[in-house]
Amino acid sequence: MDKKKAVAPLVCHGHSRPVVDLFYSPITPDGFFLVSASKDSTPMLRNGETGDWIGTFQGHKGAVWSCGLDKHALRAASASADFSVKLWDAVTGDELQSFEHKHIVRACAFSEDTHLLLTGGAEKYLRIFDLNRPDAPPMEVEKSPGSVRTVAWLHSDQTILSSCIDMGGVRLWDVRTGTIVRTLDTKSSVTSAEVSQxxxxxxxxxxxxxxxWDANHFGLVKSYDMPCVVESASLEPKYGNKFIAGGEDLWIHVFDFHTGEEVGCNKGHHGPVHCLRFSPGGESYASGSEDGTIRIWQTVPSTHNGPDPSDANGKVKNGADEISHQMEKVDIAKEAKNDGSEKTTGEKATEPN
Incomplete structure (x- = not known):
């Protein structure tokens, strides 16, 4: 049986350049939300269930490589090629703080308790900003061996992990000592690292x-060879029985977690898939691509009968209309900005995608 079955996703337009990162919030009283990072310099917030556009965060002057929401979906963060990480009010769209760096910032992540913001990038430093004292100098952990590509928190904010653009492996850092306590070995550079829900x-x-990998003992649990070079992978959060992977071949592959057997394959993008994430309940997953679109694929029958989420004037359903109302007047940027491959504040960037 041909597994490449046509499945019609919700197509979310709005970005004018490649979408390079996606992040779902946990489920909140107002539903759950999806934030996207793009080389067009404008992170976007959407209703996580319907894909309806809520608003655009404007203020970056370079490509945005990473984005995140705190667990309450009240604040967003974005890391950019303009040498900054910005903290946003996710309700009003206002910029709350800009944390300046000395080089391109590729990754950012809120701590579980929402009080800390972790950043990393081409400077090869991991920094932890105290959001209760945003003007205070950040904590800097031991210098990374390479340019940082991904970061994440685990163990109730006691451990952080990072991967590098220019070398393999995932490094686990003890927050208290600021030192590497374990390295998970990989042959190639890790382009995606996700801690399960x-x-x-x-x-x-x-x-x-x-x-x-076992997130507590750090042993390798399973390893599967993919049909192509993949940039991103995500584990289904509710049952943990399947995972998705996507990359160079434009397809989104669905696999059985226990056996590695491919059980589905969806195509819709017109460029390589750069990022994939399951929604917090596992009922859908989102993909971002070189083609500038986000696609939301249902894993269970959809009950959404509202407007097309590709309409950038759509409003959020299920209790989030207030957020949409306060941000609906924010314009979507029309022009592409510096993505880090051009000169920024006098320094030429050389970071790959």
Missing amino acids: DGCYITTADGSTVKF
């Missing part, structure tokens, strides 16, 4: 391999 697994994508 239950905190049990770390999912990594490197080259044409997806690996699953």
Whole structure:
């Protein structure tokens, strides 16, 4: 049986350049939300269930490489090629703080308790900003061996993980000592690292391999060879029985977690898939691509009968209309900005995608 079955996703337009990162909030009283990072310099917030556009965060002057929401979906963060990480009010769209760096910032992540913001990038430093004292100097952990590509928190904010653009492996850092306590070995550079919702697994994508690691003891649990070079992978959060992977071949592959058997394959993008994430309940997953679109794929029958989420004037449903109302007048940027491959504040960037 041909597994490449046509499945019609919700198509979310709005970005004018490649979408390079996606992040779902946990489920909140107003539903759950999806924030996207793009090389067009404008992170976007959407209703996570319907894909309806809520608003655009404007203020960056370079490509945005990473984005995140705190667990209450009240604040957003974005890391950019303009040498800054910005903290946003996710209700009003206002910029709350800009944390300046000395080089391109590729990754950012809120701590579980929402009080800290972790950043990393081409400076090869991991920094932890105290959001209760945003003007205070950040804590800097031991210098990373390479340019930082991904970061994440685990163990109730006691451990952080990072991967590098220019070398393999995932490094685990003890926040208290600021030192590397373990390295998870991979042959290729890790382009995606995700901590599972239950905190049990770390999912990594490197080259044409997806690996699953025990997040507590750090042993390798499973390793699967992929049909192509993949950039991102995500584990289904509710049952943990399947995972998705996507990359160079434009397809989104669905696999059985226990056997590695491919059980589905969806195509819709017109460029390589750069990022994939399951929604917090596992009922859908989102993909971002070189083609500038976000696509939301249902894993269970959809009950959404509202407007097309590709309409950038759509309003959020299920209790989030207030957020949409306060941000609906924010304009979507029309012009592409510096993505880090051009000169920024006098320094030429050389970071790959």
